[in-house]
Amino acid sequence: MNALASTFATDPFHSRFGCALPRTMRDEITWQHMSWANFTERFSPTTGPLRLGSWTAGMATGGRTAYDATFGIGDTIITCAATTYGPIEALSSMLHDAGFRIEILSFHQQIIGDETATFVLVEHDGRREWSMGMESDATLSSIRAVIAGANLLAR
Template structure:
């Protein structure tokens, strides 16, 4: 069995959806027959210091979009707004202003049936972590992946 086939045999994402994870993620992570529950707990946590409340987008002038969001940070609800060319630019600006500084080093999306899976490699203070988000909306999938990355890096 070649190395790629061996990796797929232990990849919980491949086992569930029949699609391989991004190559760089596969190469960097030791799977050790991780279950789907363990995989989502590790790469798409639903708990952490940051929770998404709402996310909306409206067209603005000059090809830009006005994004509004609410986040739960501890016991506090904060409202954020940014007008940018895309949701990830808006989100990272909002997170930065809320004290969750991260850099996105790698970004991958795959269509899985009716959903989009987004994988991001994020960094904060020299620590790098992969995260994942899934949603029927590709933009929300990306937002969920970045928020998961922020939660992993800011625990």
């Protein structure tokens, strides 16, 4: 078996959906026959200091969009707003203002049936983490992936 076939055989995402993870993610992670439950727990945690409450988008001037969000941070609920050209730019700004200063180094999306899987590599102070979000809406998938990454970096 060649190295690529061996990687796919141990890749829980490929085993479940028949699609490969981003190459750099495959190359950086040792899978050791990780189960799907362990994979989602590792890359798409549902616990952490940051939780998304709501996300809305509306028209603004100059081709930009006005975004509003509510987040839970620990025991505190905060509301944020940003007017930008895209949702990830808005989310990055909101997270920065809330004290989650992360940089998105890599961004990948794949359509899997009726859902979109988003994979991001995020960094803070030299520490890097891959994370994933899966949702029927591509924007929400992206938001969930970035929030998962922020929570992983906050550990």
